[in-house]
Amino acid sequence: MRRFGLCNTFTVVDGKRDTLAELLLEASKEMKKLEECELYIINSDDNNPDVLYVYEVWSSEEAHQASLSMDVSQTLIKKARPILAGVEKTGPFTPLGGKGISASSLES
Amino acid sequence: MRRFGLCNTFTVVDGKRDTLAELLLEASKEMKKLEECELYIINSDDNNPDVLYVYEVWSSEEAHQASLSMDVSQTLIKKARPILAGVEKTGPFTPLGGKGISASSLES
Structure with missing residues (x-):
């Protein structure tokens, strides 16, 4: 199955970036x-x-x-939600390979 | 030292995306x-x-x-170069942490 990648751009209100970063780092745990x-x-x-x-890669869209x-x-x-001014999604992408990600069928 | 991240958006000419993907995958080796x-x-x-x-993270800008x-x-x-219509850089970013990247001082 094809992998699923996306990048969300979060814009905060009132200088709350570090608060949002803490929430996202907590979620990343x-x-x-x-898997x-x-x-x-x-x-x-x-x-x-x-x-x-936030750049994300998942095993599938599902x-x-x-x-x-x-x-x-x-x-x-x-x-x-209370500290967000907006969220913009870029993608979806299909990760093809490279460094720091598992190999795909395109890589030899 | 702070890490350095960026994302380059490559637009190809004449349907040459897969050719460019092969070149980039080759370079990624x-x-x-x-390190x-x-x-x-x-x-x-x-x-x-x-x-x-192409999403890249380096140990420093240097x-x-x-x-x-x-x-x-x-x-x-x-x-x-001959198959590129354009390159657009997003960033630079500072990766703060998460899954699939080494921990930063912000992570506990």
Whole structure:
């Protein structure tokens, strides 16, 4: 099955980026336990103090969808909502390979 | 030292995406040998057949800059240039942590 990648751009209100980063890092502890989540990487933007990017790779779109109803995701959404000005999704992508991700059928 | 992340969006000419993907996957074999390159992930866009995204994380901005003058990068640039319509950089980012990346000082 084809892997599923996406990148969410989170924009915060009132300088709350570090609060959101803590919430996302906390959520990532649960993602670490899920075999179907390969990558879940939280990045700050060096040029915009109100933005975080989360780059995610899942074993399938279905696995990603299923994760959204998990307790950890529901808690994250509930806690993050008051400090979010917006969320923009880039993707979906299909990760083809490279360094730091498991090999795909395209790699020799 | 703070890590350095960026994402390059490559747009190809003449349906040459798979050719570019092969060039990037080939280059990633060299990146796998570099300790200072933590992630180098090639992704296709599910909604645009002319686009590839490369998400990279380096130990520092200097390490990334140094990599650009390596033979592997020069060869990649030379072979890719004729099939590229454009390159757009997003970032730089600072990776804060999560799954699939080494821990940062922000993670407990």
